[in-house]
Amino acid sequence: MNAEHNPGRNMSRRTLVRGAVGLAAALGGAAVLNVGLAGRASAYGWSRTLQQGASGSDVTELQIRVAGWAAAGAQQTYVAVDGAFGAGTAAAVKRFQSAYGLASDGIAGPQTQQVLNGLEAADGSTTHFGWNEFTSHDGAGFTGGKVGSAQVKENVRRLMYKLEALRKKAGDRPATINSGFRSTSYNAQVGGASNSMHTYGVAADVAVSGLSTLSVYRIAETCGFSGLETYTVSWQHVDSRIEYPYGSQSWWWEDGVA
Numbered sequence: 001m002n003a004e005h006n007p008g009r010n011m012s013r014r015t016l017v018r019g020a021v022g023l024a025a026a027l028g029g030a031a032v033l034n035v036g037l038a039g040r041a042s043a044y045g046w047s048r049t050l051q052q053g054a055s056g057s058d059v060t061e062l063q064i065r066v067a068g069w070a071a072a073g074a075q076q077t078y079v080a081v082d083g084a085f086g087a088g089t090a091a092a093v094k095r096f097q098s099a100y101g102l103a104s105d106g107i108a109g110p111q112t113q114q115v116l117n118g119l120e121a122a123d124g125s126t127t128h129f130g131w132n133e134f135t136s137h138d139g140a141g142f143t144g145g146k147v148g149s150a151q152v153k154e155n156v157r158r159l160m161y162k163l164e165a166l167r168k169k170a171g172d173r174p175a176t177i178n179s180g181f182r183s184t185s186y187n188a189q190v191g192g193a194s195n196s197m198h199t200y201g202v203a204a205d206v207a208v209s210g211l212s213t214l215s216v217y218r219i220a221e222t223c224g225f226s227g228l229e230t231y232t233v234s235w236q237h238v239d240s241r242i243e244y245p246y247g248s249q250s251w252w253w254e255d256g257v258a
Contacts, residue, residue: 046110071223073222077224090106145182156180163204
């Protein structure tokens with residue numbers, strides 16, 4: 001087993017239920033969603049309809065938000081977050097639209113953008129995942145990792161959107177984060193790999209209520225995750241190592257295609 005984790009560590013069972021994003025598609029012209037404990041959802045300022053051929057920072061944001069819809073089945077592929085709207089981005093948008101009851105045309109217009117904004121919490125996290133779920137368990141917050149805290153937090157934000165997709169594909173079941181970011185000292189304390197993706201904020205250990213780890217592994221195979229640890233433990237490790245210069249630059253699905 002890859003030493004991303006401390007297998008003897010007990011899983012923390014903190015489940016968040018912070019709104020029903022699936023209602024977004026039914027709200028029509030509403031500008032924002034009420035997400036309960038998070039207040040009103042913060043809305044990204046989309047200023048145009050996005051489709052193939054578009055480029056810019058808004059395309060980058062779109063790619064971050066649909067990255068978890070990288071594939072329809074088990075496939076070692078991911079949505080490039082490069083600000084260029086190509087075929088891969090369009091395919092991911094189509095899958096997102098279909099999952100949320102929208103016309104599946106691969107064009108991110110006002111209705112699609114509204115639903116995307118419904119996944120954003122007021123503090124910049126996502127509707128079903130909070131920042132505090134991903135902070136280092138030694139009290140370091142997002143500091144003490146292998147990149148600066150601002151980069152860690154942005155990496156975690158990108159990870160959250162992939163996990164939102166995983167959660168949606170799992171039937172909107174609550175998902176619990178056992179381990180998110182780790183400071184390098186805490187990672188060493190729990191016996192993590194020296195270059196663990198947790199120390200950059202691009203990895204999480206997740207359990208989904210009512211699903212076996214094997215089931216979560218299979219869903220994760222469709223979400224653009226390039227690192228999947230074995231499903232024989234009580235959580236599923238997921239990471240995006242291939243997308244970052246400090247990752248391994250190679251795919252690691254420990255149990256292959258399950």
